[in-house]
Amino acid sequence: MDAAPALVLVGAGKMGGALLGGWLAAGVEPGTIGVVEPEPSDALKNLAAEKGFALNPAPAPARTMVLAIKPQMLDAAAPGLAPFLDADSLLISILAGKTVANLASRLPARAIVRAMPNTPAAIGRGITGAFAIAQVTPAQRETAQELLSGVGAVEWVSSEQAIDVVTAISGSGPAYVFLLVEALAKGGEALGLPPDLAMRLARATVEGSGELLHLSPEISAEILRKNVTSPGGTTQAALDVLMADDGLAALMARATAAAAKRAEELAG
Known part of the structure; x- marks a missing residue:
């Protein structure tokens, strides 16, 4: 050249x-x-x-x-x-x-x-x-x-500081989603499903849900969640656990805060 x-x-x-x-x-x-x-x-x-x-x-x-x-x-x-x-x-x-x-x-x-x-x-x-x-x-x-x-x-x-938060949310975020698949599959195993079937169900569920989000930009994640949830039904029973005060939101807040703190530490 x-x-x-x-x-x-x-x-x-x-x-x-x-x-x-x-x-x-x-x-x-x-x-x-x-x-x-x-x-x-x-x-x-x-x-x-x-x-x-x-x-x-x-x-x-x-x-x-x-x-x-x-x-x-x-x-x-x-x-x-x-x-x-x-x-x-x-x-x-x-x-x-x-x-x-x-x-x-x-x-x-x-x-x-x-x-x-x-x-x-x-x-x-x-x-x-x-x-x-x-x-x-x-x-x-x-x-x-x-x-x-x-x-x-x-x-x-x-601000440059916000890059550490971006790292904690979207930079590291795919690992959180993959862990969700692992955890969902293990939940299926614990309830008696064969491991390979539990994993196929978990993977397809997260893949499809992500694509639904992608194809529905005008619909919030909250509304999509509510669309799946019938009052008093099976999904509501699970969400009562996940949405408790010490549930998924609190856990994710601690996890992302730890990732952001580590990003700051690596920056010196």
Whole structure:
């Protein structure tokens, strides 16, 4: 490639790979993309050859860098990444726990967006919380919006601290949903169902309920819940337990508070 890539993706693991796939599917010109991945898989090499994006291009300032490495790799990687940035570059970081101050002290970008996607990004159904510092121009924010939208919806927050809350709700949230499936299946087992049947019922119930939410944006989760619940019926009996003062809402409040606190601790 003669020209330096305008868009540099650093890290093509699960989340970085999902972003790359989303951009290519959305029609981002492959010739404008460079992927920095020190140990590229055969699949990534083949994709680069097929699509025509640059793999491990020579360092040169890019218009935009998306940083998708593991947070603990930042210190070691920063010196090699610095030449891809200058004062006019936009840096979009999806590194959990790495603050704007932390990033700015290691990389020469003044315009920084912190973002927290979640794992449904792998199927284009993720949601990303994002925060832009004051130095990010409207055009750069629009660039960030377009790039992050490649894997799902984007919600902007007004403070960096709110990213820790986003992490606790949507960033970690898929794990809570998967745990719900496990717990529901175990409940079925305890009542006598074969384990494989209990798991199929639990998975299909959560899958279908999620799709119903997705296809009913004008209907609140509360209304959807009430639509399932007949007064004095079986669902109401279960909800009486789940909605007790020490039930699911209180438990989820404690869980998300613990996740947000841990995010703050990781940020230093």
